Amino acid sequence: MTTKLFGAPVQRREDPRLLTGQGRYLDDLGRDALAAAFVRSPHAHARVRDIDVSGALDVEGLVAIYTWEDLPERVGRALPLLIPHPALTHGRTAYPLARDVVRHVGEPVVMVVAADRYAAEDACALIEVDYEPLKPVVGIEEAVQGAQLVHEDVPGNVGAHLVQEVAAADGRGAREAIETSPHTLAFRLDIERSASMPLEGRGVYARWDGRDLRVYSSTQTSTSVRMAVAAALGLPLPQVEVIAPDVGGGFGVKIVHPWPEEVLVPWAAMTLGREVKWTEDRREHFVSSAHERGQVQYVRVGFDDDGRVLGLDVTILHDHGAYTPYGIIVPIVTSTQLLGPYKPGAYRVEFTAVYTNTVQVTPYRGAGRPQGVFCMERTMDKIARYLGKDRTEVRAANFIRPDEFPYDQGMTFQDGRPLIYDSGNYPEMLRMIKELIGWDTFERRPGLGIGIGCYVEGTGVGPYEGGHVQITSDGRVHVSTGLTSQGQGHETAFAQIAATELGVPIERVSVVTGDTRRFGYAVGTFASRAAVVSGNAIALACRKVREKALRIAADALEADPGDLDIADGIVHVVGAPSAAVPLSTVAVLANPLRYAFDEETAKATQFATAAAPDRPPVAEGEEPGLEGRDYYSPIRSTFAAGMHAAIVETDPDTAEIKVLRYAVVHDCGRLINPMIVEGQIHGGVAQGIGGALYERMVYDQHGQLVNASFMDFLMPYATEIPRVETGHLETPSPLNPLGIKGAGEAGVIPVSAVIASAVEDAEGIEINRMPISPSELFELRMG
Amino acid sequence: MKPPPFTYHAPRDLPAALRTLAEVGGKVLAGGQSLIPMLNMRLAAPGHVVDINRVAGLDGxxxxxxxxxxxxxxxxxxxxxxxxxxxxxxxxxxxxxxxxxxxxxxxxxxxxxxxxxxxxxxxxxxxxxxxxxxxxxxxxxxxxxxxxxxxxxxxxxxxxxxxxxxxxxxxALEEGSGAAFHEVSRRHGDYALAGACAVVGVAGARVACIGVGGGPVVIDVGGDLSSAAARVRDAVDPDDDIHASAAYRRHLVGVLAERALRDAAREGAAARGA
CATH class of the missing domain: 3.30.465.10 (Uridine Diphospho-n-acetylenolpyruvylglucosamine Reductase; domain 3)
Known part of the structure; x- marks a missing residue:
């Protein structure tokens, strides 16, 4: 068989396990562990006056009750602000348990440990917390008014304020450019809150054996959790290991760390000398993890008769919820990625991140891009409408041309590095999406609309990832990388890379991710970065191993390493297939042995080989074993792109909105596995349709999340998702050895923009707010 | 999401089930599709749950x-x-x-x-x-x-x-009559934002609407289907909620009643061979 697997639609190797109930998720572990549960604040804003646990003490099975007062100083500290930024002048994070004031419904106040979750919840129900309710701040407008404060020491509720400005070629600023433009438009846009909502919530399980701590967490970053836990508990790093078992989706919410429970559960396990586990339930997930998306945008744009943007001025109000543990990454991404495939003349963007008494905001798949793309694509549609031009024509007039790469947008991206697009071909992509959806032959009629949306996504951010590759004496290849998997197909894609690089059948390759026992240095899985950063690191590690294998095989075959190749796991002399040695033997030869344990390894023992008497068995500069480790640290992000188009039908009587067709053209550079990329796109589009037509977090004036269940928070079912038609364009990235770009978030990014574009087309009513429901479309029709 | 403690009863026959209910009160558990979530979310905390699934003769x-x-x-x-x-x-x-x-x-x-x-x-x-x-x-x-x-x-x-x-x-439907049910829900299978089922026979037509009042709202339409939508909208009393406004629901139920009546009338006519 061929070993050229890179680029092939290999079926996902993890699926038989994950789809037949063989996955091992957090709650499948630690059957005998004690269970933790939390008393969470029922108030959006309140002072904790007193906690009376006496009513709970008689619950059968109760083991321990902890409040903030019970925590050691180190454990009770405010959680870290993970990504500081000079503009985040008033960053605030929560305490693991409420110290004094609770700032959103769901904030943990008391931790209960009991024999099982039933008893723990019974005890929680009997603990009485005396709250002094404070006036909550709900919604962006109330936050901006600043009459009530979420944090006493944060004036105006402003956590961060940042202005970025890119002048036009003639040196003029955006506002000046707009003033002198032939045409100008000004409008307001709104996007509501949604959330990651992984199938599996968060969860932590900890074991302490008196010396070493092992923590399992449903996380997107086991290495960082490890460092955070070791720091919080005052343990030397080598005594702490953190493992991400099978994780049932993350979509961003699990990159945040350490969560209160990630500190408290291990601490309780150490304190009690017992295994402790906490598994988040869905109601907890709604009110105590993280949300995203909520923004108000004020846009002013100036343009010429061709629809070319001469100046763009965007002011963003970003709802950050109660805390900013992940810094201001989301509004930074919105501000920068708003530009998409366009060069808007002069650009000014200003955002204010405000606190509200709601669940904190951290990145959710797309991470600020859906809002930015909504802004830019609505702008393009409005310009086209104003000029009476085809919407795709206006977009094309603003595209960065293929000969302009690398293209410097003149801004600073979320990784602190310049926003320079590495490669792309936007005109060709537009041609492909128009053909795929049938843009030019679409027959418009009332109640039928077509829409389009374009985006550029900075993917594969640094700082680095690593890969370790080991070939054992049975010929098997063991790949490990430190970042984690949440179902993306890493076991398959990374195995394809290793199999291709090493010339071995993929069946012989196994992949381990997110286990600090196997690989200690990593950043995590977010920002569509796993394939780019870990993929390249694994390829580089494989190349080291390959080089070593050829060197050893050359010795054994008395050939020149340059004349050797590897196919099907066998090193052979090119053109002389009989002169060959399998990698299993090479692995044996790489590790000189005193003791054999089977026939194969006997070949490496001291009397089996005619060793050179004047050379040490392991040559100077060599290491025993056929293994290698390498890292890939990207100079900056690589920029994937895509264009989506949809045809929607709106019912003239019921105002129902149905997506009839949905098409995607996608460019993530070289494809490792088109089937996996398409799967990522399908899932992303489904989440995007959720955000466009169904999902919203509904807070009432008291700061209560009134739809905190799957009964009322409407994620689309399969029945709501159309078949997604996909086309691929491959513009390799010049930045990394494999020429790849990230694909994980792509599907979700432009969907709200596309659906808004199509509904507007069908209805002739301007759509400035997403999501949109039948009831809202009805109200718009009524005027 | 674990239920508070309750005493579980699993009677085997109807008299035993009724005796238990008479003695302890408690909530009846049949399919459990509403009760169990309410228990797990601790929105209901009955002292006793009477599971009737083992009661013989109730599944006919x-x-x-x-x-x-x-x-x-x-x-x-x-x-x-x-x-x-x-x-x-x-x-x-x-x-x-x-x-x-x-x-x-x-x-x-x-x-x-x-x-x-x-x-x-x-x-x-x-x-x-x-x-x-x-x-x-x-x-x-x-x-x-x-x-x-x-x-x-x-x-x-x-x-x-x-x-x-x-x-x-x-x-049973009377001979020569037809029936239909139309609803709009946010997602396939969700509770309806509004809905209407209709029975149209020789003697007249009736429609029952859902999602627009405290229970099903039944309206005798009589023989005049043309004004049915307006009459339905007059008769219902919908509320605003997070999924739809009252105004939308009122409009919608009229549309759906009209559709249900039209389809029911067509079926009735077909049944009569008309």
Missing amino acids: IEVSRAGVTVGALARHADVERAGAHPLLTWALKLVAHPAIRNRGTVVGSLVHADPAAELPAVLAVLGGHVRVARWDCGRVTFREIPAAEFFVGPMESAVGPGELAVSAFFP
Whole structure:
């Protein structure tokens, strides 16, 4: 068989396990562990006056009750602000348990440990917390008014304020450019809150054996959790290991760390000398993890008769919820990625991140891009409408041309590095999406609309990832990388890379991710970065191993390493297939042995080989074993792109909105596995349709999340998702050895923009707010 | 999401079930599709749960010329498959998803009396009734509650403390009449934003609307279908909620009533060979 697997639609190797109930998720572990549960604040804003646990003490099975007062100083500290930024002048994070004031419904106040979750919840129900309710701040407008404060020491509720400005070629600023433009438009846009909502919530399980701590967490970053836990508990790093078992989706919410429970559960396990586990339930997930998306945008744009943007001025109000543990990454991404495939003349963007008494905001798949793309694509549609031009024509007039790469947008991206697009071909992509959806032959009629949306996504951010590759004496290849998997197909894609690089059948390759026992240095899985950063690191590690294998095989075959190749796991002399040695033997030869344990390894023992008497068995500069480790640290992000188009039908009587067709053209550079990329796109589009037509977090004036269940928070079912038609364009990235770009978030990014574009087309009513429901479309029709 | 402690009872026959209900009160567990989530979210904390799933003789689906009698343990899916009543079958296809229909019961849905549920509207538009049993002075007694009196308010039926709804009777469509059910839900299988089922016969037409009042809203349309939408909109009293405004629901239910009446009239005409 061929070993050229890179680029092939290999079926996902993890699926038989994950789809037949063989996955091992957090709650499948630690059957005998004690269970933790939390008393969470029922108030959006309140002072904790007193906690009376006496009513709970008689619950059968109760083991321990902890409040903030019970925590050691180190454990009770405010959680870290993970990504500081000079503009985040008033960053605030929560305490693991409420110290004094609770700032959103769901904030943990008391931790209960009991024999099982039933008893723990019974005890929680009997603990009485005396709250002094404070006036909550709900919604962006109330936050901006600043009459009530979420944090006493944060004036105006402003956590961060940042202005970025890119002048036009003639040196003029955006506002000046707009003033002198032939045409100008000004409008307001709104996007509501949604959330990651992984199938599996968060969860932590900890074991302490008196010396070493092992923590399992449903996380997107086991290495960082490890460092955070070791720091919080005052343990030397080598005594702490953190493992991400099978994780049932993350979509961003699990990159945040350490969560209160990630500190408290291990601490309780150490304190009690017992295994402790906490598994988040869905109601907890709604009110105590993280949300995203909520923004108000004020846009002013100036343009010429061709629809070319001469100046763009965007002011963003970003709802950050109660805390900013992940810094201001989301509004930074919105501000920068708003530009998409366009060069808007002069650009000014200003955002204010405000606190509200709601669940904190951290990145959710797309991470600020859906809002930015909504802004830019609505702008393009409005310009086209104003000029009476085809919407795709206006977009094309603003595209960065293929000969302009690398293209410097003149801004600073979320990784602190310049926003320079590495490669792309936007005109060709537009041609492909128009053909795929049938843009030019679409027959418009009332109640039928077509829409389009374009985006550029900075993917594969640094700082680095690593890969370790080991070939054992049975010929098997063991790949490990430190970042984690949440179902993306890493076991398959990374195995394809290793199999291709090493010339071995993929069946012989196994992949381990997110286990600090196997690989200690990593950043995590977010920002569509796993394939780019870990993929390249694994390829580089494989190349080291390959080089070593050829060197050893050359010795054994008395050939020149340059004349050797590897196919099907066998090193052979090119053109002389009989002169060959399998990698299993090479692995044996790489590790000189005193003791054999089977026939194969006997070949490496001291009397089996005619060793050179004047050379040490392991040559100077060599290491025993056929293994290698390498890292890939990207100079900056690589920029994937895509264009989506949809045809929607709106019912003239019921105002129902149905997506009839949905098409995607996608460019993530070289494809490792088109089937996996398409799967990522399908899932992303489904989440995007959720955000466009169904999902919203509904807070009432008291700061209560009134739809905190799957009964009322409407994620689309399969029945709501159309078949997604996909086309691929491959513009390799010049930045990394494999020429790849990230694909994980792509599907979700432009969907709200596309659906808004199509509904507007069908209805002739301007759509400035997403999501949109039948009831809202009805109200718009009524005027 | 674990329920608070409760005492569990699993009686084997109807007298035992009714005795238990008379003695301890408690909530009846049949399909559990509403009760179990409420327990797990600690929105309900009954001291006793009386599981009737082992009670013999409650799972029947009896068809006669007069109509269909559905026992308290007959699952949505079984009744749907039996196909014994065209309107009931149509409505059941709109109830939630297969997994829920495999467990949930028709009678349980009636007793639960959700104003957006389909089955109460079917019972109401057909003028059916629910048979209720209780333990009274050492013996089992029954009473029949007509649909018009059964749905007292949102999530409230006329089943009293200690009583168990043992069956529901859905009258057959009169000869030459037709029926239809239309609804709009946010997602396939969700509770409807609004809906309407209609029966149109020689003598006249009736429509029952859901999601627009405290229970199914029944309107006798008589022979004039052309003004039906307006009359329906006048008769209903919908609320705003997070999924739809009252104004939208009022508009929508008119559209759906019109559609249901039109389809029912067409079916009736076809049945008469007209």
